[in-house]
Amino acid sequence: MLEVGFFSAPALLIYCAFVLLPVVLAAFYSFWNWNGLGPLERFIGFENYTRLLSDPVFHTAVKNNFFIVIASLVVQGPIAILIALLLNRRLRFRGLFRALVFVPYVLAEVMAGLAWRIILPSPNPPAVLGPFDTWLEAIGLGDLRQAWLADQTIVMWTIFGILTWKYIGFAIILMLAGLSGMPEELTEAAAIDGAGWWKTQWYVTLPLLGPTIRIWAFLSIIGSLQLFDMVWIVTGGGPLHASSTMATYMVEFGRNTQQIGFGSAVAVVLFIISLVIALVYQRFALRRDLQGSITSGVK
Amino acid sequence: MARNRKVAAAASVAAMALLVGACAGNGGTGTTDPTTPASTDTASETGAPVEPVTLTWWHNGTGEPLKSFWEGVADEFEAANEGVTVEVQAFQNEDLQRTLIPNALNAGGDAAPDLFMVWAEGEIKAQVEAGFLKDLSGLTEVVESVGGSGTGWNVDGKQYGIPYRYGIEGLWYNKDLFAQAGVTDLPTTFSEFDEVITKLDNAGVTPIGVGGGDGWPAAHWWYQFAIKSCSADALSTAASTLDFSDPCFVTAGENLMNWIDQFEGDLPFQANPSGTPAQSVPASSAGLLANSQTSMELMGTWHRGEVAKLVPGAPADNPPAPEWLGWFPVPDIEGAAGAPGAALGSGDAWGVYVDAPDAALDLLTYISSVDVQTRFAATGEIPTVAGAEAGITDPVLKQIADGTVNASLVVTWLDTQYGPVVGKAMNDAIVNLLFGSGTAAQVPEAMNQAAATL
Structure with a gap:
């Protein structure tokens, strides 16, 4: 018992000071009208919450978060699995390809965001095009040219495209790790039984990859719900709040307008949404995967 | 994000400063405060032992030439005031105004900077109401030297900020x-x-x-x-x-x-x-x-x-x-x-923490001297202190300075005026x-x- 206390105390202390305490403080502040200066004087109950939940901009933000959650699962997942299956075969330059897909993930978020902010917009279309539109023209796809970051109807798709470019490498690496742990005997056995490459993947590889996919999906969902940096750098939540997320909303309307009480209410709502989704996901999707790691032994 | 200090300026308010004939300034106590001569060390003059003082000074001039300029000004002040150390630090504008200053002021004591940038009207009002700023009305000469441009930092008849740059858009x-x-x-x-x-x-x-x-x-x-x-x-x-x-x-x-x-x-x-x-x-x-x-x-x-x-x-x-x-x-x-002839404008000012040592007032007085302001103008800025406009070399800036003085009415940026x-x-x-x-x-x-x- 002493050892347990000795080894877990530092971690517990840090966890309490930097996770639990801020959560509790945010919940506390969210009931006050407070600009962050001076003492708390004006208790307003749930007013910050009612204001937040009736704000159409916040509705857009929540919708945008869930758009990214779903689009990531539906689009990034399958692409990542396909590329991982491909890169898992014996290919020339396999190492090089693996490195290439992983490069965007290694880039700092702010650098990547700034790069896109410079590449995507066209300064004075159609006379002066940005690098991306110029490239589209050059390969004969000039008709696809868009106001990538300025059009309210497509800006979230642009953001999603950038996020896919940035994070697909991480998904692929995870899948490759899952694949490399798979015993070759199983695929050999399938081949001997007459299964083709596709059938082998579908009936043997994919089911075995299940735990990896579920963990990746979990990370992707949580990341999408808390999406902040890329959006903040690339669009700042604009135009006209069309690309706001819950986190950018919190910074824009909480910190930047010095409404710390209101911003705390946003933080609490974001926390509750993430927590509920995480718990439900763990309870239903990850239950089997986590069994060995959480329970004390095999029953 | 990378929005810069000018965004800040966009925050400014509604001070209607009648700049024409504003040289008379906004009153004040009418007598010169004996504790505020710039760059003189009263302690050493009287032969008393010098008590070391450290001043912290926060501004948003992260780029050149301003960063080196303010560091140079701090060095000059240290050289002229034995026992005073000035720690001057530049921070990105939004971080400075929205995170660093509010947190430091709330923490108080040594954590709070002694001299720092303050925005006008609705912005400074919140800090004054929380009791974080020193009343600078006693610095009569300084307050008078900036004339009508100081109006935006006057809360309930008291001066809480001394502008150092000011102009119309x-x-x-x-x-x-x-x-x-x-x-x-x-x-x-x-x-x-x-x-x-x-x-x-x-x-x-x-x-x-x-x-x-x-x-x-x-x-x-x-x-x-x-x-x-x-x-x-x-x-x-x-x-x-x-x-x-x-x-x-x-x-x-x-x-x-x-x-x-x-x-x-x-x-x-x-x-x-x-x-x-x-x-x-x-x-x-x-x-x-x-x-x-x-x-x-x-x-x-x-x-x-x-x-x-x-x-x-x-x-x-x-x-x-x-x-x-x-x-x-x-x-x-x-x-x-x-x-007709009304213009929108504002600027940036220095405020002093309520418990800052008197040396902070001396530093502020020195920064607001005609000499420092003239050199400040030469870096490509529009100064506030009467007489310092001689330092403006750029013809366009000269034009803006004239436009500011000739405007029938200068209204502070509305968003600064009404608060965040x-x-x-x-x-x-x-x-x-x-x-x-x-x-x-x-x-x-x-x-x-x-x-x-x-």
Whole structure:
């Protein structure tokens, strides 16, 4: 018992000071009208919450978060699995390809965001095009040219495209790790039984990859719900709040307008949404995967 | 994010400073405070042992030449005041104002900086109400030397901030493109302005750039129409009561939209105005002007530096302002209710922490001396202290300084004036009016709603 206390105390202390305490403080502040200066004087109950939940901009933000959650699962997942299956075969330059897909993930978020902010917009279309539109023209796809970051109807798709470019490498690496742990005997056995490459993947590889996919999906969902940096750098939540997320909303309307009480209410709502989704996901999707790691032994 | 210090400025308020004849300043106690002579060490003069003092000084001049300039000023002050150490630090503007200063002031004691940048009106008011700022009214000479520009930092008759840069906004323009389009005379009324816009458009030049993506640059167009649609009385009443039911606030939006709707498509602005950021990147509105893609932009005094940075091939350190860059005041609207010659402007000021040692006041007095302010002006800034304007070398800045003095009325940026909450609601509603589905009536409506949450 002493050892347990000795080894877990530092971690517990840090966890309490930097996770639990801020959560509790945010919940506390969210009931006050407070600009962050001076003492708390004006208790307003749930007013910050009612204001937040009736704000159409916040509705857009929540919708945008869930758009990214779903689009990531539906689009990034399958692409990542396909590329991982491909890169898992014996290919020339396999190492090089693996490195290439992983490069965007290694880039700092702010650098990547700034790069896109410079590449995507066209300064004075159609006379002066940005690098991306110029490239589209050059390969004969000039008709696809868009106001990538300025059009309210497509800006979230642009953001999603950038996020896919940035994070697909991480998904692929995870899948490759899952694949490399798979015993070759199983695929050999399938081949001997007459299964083709596709059938082998579908009936043997994919089911075995299940735990990896579920963990990746979990990370992707949580990341999408808390999406902040890329959006903040690339669009700042604009135009006209069309690309706001819950986190950018919190910074824009909480910190930047010095409404710390209101911003705390946003933080609490974001926390509750993430927590509920995480718990439900763990309870239903990850239950089997986590069994060995959480329970004390095999029953 | 990377929005820079000028965004800050956009936050400014509604001080109506009658700058003409403002040299008399705002009163004060009438006697010189004996504790405030700059750069003299009273302790060593009397032979008493020198008690070491460390002053912390926070500002937003993260780039050159300002960073080295303030460090140099701190060194000079240390050299002249035995036992005083000045720790001068530069921080990114939004972090400084929105995170570092509020946290440090709340923590108090040694954590709080002794001397730091403060924004005007609604912004400084919050800090004064929380009891964090020292009343500087005793620095009579300093307060008088900045004249009417200090009004925005006067709360309930007491002076809490001493401005060190101050100027009005106007239209920055490309002289070459104007010449190319055959524009020979600069417009002084809005109908002449319309003719210029049409001429530029006919010559294939985009008339005006606007960084609508950041909100405030677009909102400034509405502010201009507001100070020209509302009387000085209506503006000051709204600023003190935060009640925007005066019909002139609706008229301002209607006049603005009437003006814009006479042009086709995105005109008079560039394509995709609502998705264009204001600064830092080539496709920003500052970048468009710097790259001769647009011919005008409504901006404050800082724009000279912002454009200079983005001119193709500009050096990273101290890029010179391009020769083609000119400036003229925003034209008057004929027949409008507001004061003719009214202008929007503001600046940045120094505030002193309530428990700061007296040496901080000496430092502030030194920074506000004609000598330091004159050298400050020479770095490409518009100073506030009477006499320091001699240091302005750039003809365009000289023009702005003159325009500031000659304006019949200087109204602080409306968002700074009304404070961050109402300011944000106002700017969002204006962007929605300009580029979304908003109406003129929704702007004051949103402002009233935001004021109700305060």
